[in-house]
Amino acid sequence: MSIDPAAAQRATQAVSSIPRDADGPVFREPWEAQAFAMALALHDKGLFTWPEWAATLGAEIKRAQAAGDPDTGATYYHHWLATLERLVAHKGVTTPEALARYHDAWDHAADRTPHGQPNELKPEDFPGA
Secondary structure, eight states, X not given: OOOOHHHHHHHHHHOTTSOXXXXXXXXXXXXXXHHHHHHHHXXXXXXXXXXXXXXXXXXXXXXXXXXXXOOSSTTHHHHHHHHHHHHHHHTTSSOHHHHHHHHHHHHHHHXXXXXXXXXXXXXXXXXXX
């Protein structure tokens, strides 16, 4: 999934907390860029506005801080992903149960995949399916 530079610029202007440098958003890991790109795509599809995103992200960060998150910046995209999950469930794109099912399946896939190899979901990653 690639990131549209114009969309990224609009997002960084609308959501001031996005980690960035002079060239735009910065990411520590590839999954962070993928989560960012998914949010851009869903915003472009009209699923949410940037003010709605910023409010939901702010609430997610406050919830994490209340639970002990040290707010060093290292967990920013964990909050971004939680916000993405919260909004797609709230908007009826998916259910919290489906999100949990896929989260567990990806965990199972990661557990059985050798380090350095890509994770791939298989039927056995979905217990009871």
